[in-house]
Amino acid sequence: MSKIIYTKTDEAPALATRSLLPIVQAFAKSSGINIETKDISLAARILAVFPDFLNEDQRVPNDLAILGELVKKPEANIVKLPNISASVPQLKAAIKELQDKGFNIPDYPNEVSTDAEKDIQSRYDKIKGSAVNPVLREGNSDRRAPKAVKNYAKRNPHSMGAWTSDSKTHVATMSEGDFASNEKSVTLNDATSITIEHIDDNGNTTVLKDSFALLKGEIIDATIMSKKALLEFLEEQVEDALDKGVLFSLHMKATMMKVSDPIIFGHAVRVFFKDLFEKHGKTFDEIGVDVNNGFGNLLEKLGELSEDKREEIRTDIRYALDHGADLAMVNSDKGITNLHVPSDVIIDASMPAMIRTSGQMWNADGKLQDTKAVIPDSSYAGIYSATIDFCKKNGAFDPTTMGTVPNVGLMAQKAEEYGSHDKTFEIPSNGTVKVIDASGNTLLEHKVEEGDIWRMCQTKDAPIQDWVKLAVTRARASNTPAVFWLDENRGHDVEIIKKVNTYLKDHDTSGLDLRILTPIEATKFTCERLIKGQDTISVSGNVLRDYLTDLFPILEVGTSAKMLSIVPLMNGGGLFETGAGGSAPKHVQQLVEENHLRWDSLGEFLALAVSLEHFSLVNNNAKAKVLGKTLDDATDKLLENSKGPSRKAGELDNRGSHFYIAMYWAQELANQNDDADLKAEFTPIAKQLVENENTIVKELNDIQGKPADIGGYYEPNEDLINNVMRPSKTFNAILS
Ligand SMILES: NC(=O)C1=CN([C@@H]2O[C@H](COP(=O)(O)OP(=O)(O)OC[C@H]3O[C@@H](n4cnc5c(N)ncnc54)[C@H](OP(=O)(O)O)[C@@H]3O)[C@@H](O)[C@H]2O)C=CC1
Ligand SMILES: O=C(O)CCC(=O)C(=O)O
Ligand SMILES: [Mg+2]
Secondary structure (H helix, E strand, O other): OOEEEEEEOOHHHHHHHHHHHHHHHHHHHHHOOEEEEEEOOHHHHHHHOOHHHOOHHHOOOOHHHHHHHHOOOOOOEEEEOOOOOEOHHHHHHHHHHHHHOOOOOOOOOOOOOOHHHHHHHHHHHHHOEOOOHHHHOOEOEEEEOOHHHHHHHHHOOOOOOOOOOOOOOEEEOOOOOOHHHHOEEEEOOOOEEEEEEEEEOOOOEEEEEEEEEEOOOOEEEEEEEOHHHHHHHHHHHHHHHHHHOOEEEEOEOOOOOOOHHHHHHHHHHHHHOHHHHHHHHHHHHHOOOOHHHOHHHHHHHHHHOOHHHHHHHHHHHHHHHHHOOOEOEEEOOOOEEOOOOOOOOEHHHHHHHHHHOOOEEEOOOOOEEEEEEEOOOOOOHHHHHHHHHHHHHHOOOOOOOOOOOOEEEOOOOOOEHHHOHHHEEEOOOOEEEEEEEOOOOEEEEEEEOOOOEEEEEEEOHHHHHHHHHHHHHHHHHHOOOEEEEOOOOOHHHHHHHHHHHHHHOOOOOOOOOEEEEOHHHHHHHHHHHHHOOOOOEEEEOHHHHHHHHHHHHHHHHOOHHHOEEEEEEOOOOEEEEEOOOOOOHHHHHHHHHHOOOOOOOHHHHHHHHHHHHHHHHHHOOHHHHHHHHHHHHHHHHHHHOOOOOOOOOOOOOHHHHHHHHHHHHHHHHHHOOOOHHHHHHHHHHHHHHHHOHHHHHHHHHHOOOOOOOOOOOOOOOHHHHHHHHOOOHHHHHHHO
16 A cells, blocks of 8 residues: 655754644545655664564664655655664764664674674765665755745745955865866666776785676776875864964765765864874873764863873863864854864855854854865765855845745765765775776776875666656746856766756757856856845755755745755655755754754655655645645645744744644645545644643643653653653643
């Protein structure tokens, strides 16, 4: 039987689910719509791959693998909430919590020698980083701000920091030796299989990756980040930040780019703390410091040293922080810097947040300061420098008048960089890396040096065709100009441009304004239009999809969580992502401290409405259509009446906002005339909800202000979390 799958994830969205899902299930039940959950939380994903370490009753199914199969089938209808893309520190914390709860799973091995350790590490490495989204995304992405959201932001603009032309904020990026400069790309005329080999200067060959299949028409590209060039660049930037009196701030995507970016992150930590590593490097090696997992790893490991040694090193760290360039802070009260944990500052969200705040970040004194945003690879850094230049010239964007930038993103089947981690290698010695096809021809070749990062990406042809089609469809449906953000100076983009030009001919493009511009030109073009209130669709590859769907939404509507984020699956199913934002760990902290959840489930409301509509089409279920339409109308009403969560304890929070969506939804169902059964069912429910509005809201607000116990972070206790998230007896009684 067909159903809607609602994903159980982590942190704030998972908390919200405990409150929202019972409402949705109650509303959908009489229409024959089954809403089932699949648990893809970090904790569940860990438990799922270690059945051999667990008691029978502790084992859980591998829900992610099940969904990974489902997305390839036409019946797929999945509402996907944001989940943790775990950095190593997060992974270790989750393992520890599960172990403390009696799950006998192994530690994350820091170093591996035995086969057993290798096996454990490889299981954990599959869970690490962005391990969920790439599995589910069997389609391209269509993200936009719904009209109601845009209108709400125009009427209730979020704060925007002012920009002046004398701001010292800037983006620093490499001009040579980086991924962008070294990229080579080819399109395959025929299907083949390839191996990746490293041949050292003495002629010894190591297979980096065994033979794997490629499809006809697939684009592959390979490139390197030169370690030498990177270190030189980082050293210059640390010095320049000190000279200019701006904050040094590194912006990476260590979660998605889970092999390359932690390595780059580690280099940045070592360069920033150069004297410290020169003086104590040997000690750090002895205690197994691995700053690819952030400077926090070093601080943690200091615990293994004698008190004297530890104090000596701490003194040197303080000296380095006091006399070096100022570091951007994640939490100045707690002394957590930009370099502490690779998952604390994630470029897609961190750069727009900075641009929204006058180009400033927090310094060690908790004050805002101009910033040097260090983005080593220059492939996409230009979009941020162009935006910053635009703000310096024109001032901050004005949410009350600016246009909107929907995105059509090439994402399906692990397209481009975001699918590259199983083909990314830190090179052990000088030599050559070759991609060799089944007939022994070398398709791509790079000279490499010890420490360089070599990587290869794949982009299949069918997703590109689907993406071009989606772009034309969106441009037509919204009558909006669409720009392909592609750079004719990059190897990979040249191959994509050829295909775009070919596949555009498959569609009726008459009267449409379609262009291909480099990312920098596209940024300027889009920004010029934005301030005139004009809309422009960005049609982009996978990385820019990620960057642009945080950048513009955060400027336009304050957060990407309010975006409609649809993934039309290539085999006919639907994946409905909620927003484009993450899972906001700060929100859980606030709930635990003062029982207030400021998570806004707007993204969930929007996703559910489209999921219901999709369900009605696929299953010929007219009631589902009515439910979807009325949910959308209820969402409009919620926005109109400002019933989103506040940020302060004692005021309406996530749970209160869910009460209002239920009340408005019931009212819309009572008022519609398309389905008499639903009208009859929901008329008395709407009445009860309205009559009890004050009681329920009071019940939901009165419990706030005190700590809330949910019995865990990664694996909360089901009873506790349900009690915390469903505290209104009156509301629960009406729902049941
Ligand atoms: N699709 C996915 O599965 C994604 C997962 N992630 C994961 O999420 C985690 C956090 O990522 P991060 O980059 O910090 O980005 P987030 O999007 O979680 O957070 C940035 C800020 O945006 C605001 N925000 C985001 N969503 C909401 C919401 N629904 N309601 C209210 N405010 C919201 C919060 O601001 P404020 O605190 O001011 O209220 C938050 O601190 C990481 O583990 C990351 O891997 C990240 C992106 C996408
Ligand atoms: O999967 C992830 O880690 C992040 C995804 C993301 O940021 C996005 O899709 O916008
Ligand atoms: Mg993103």
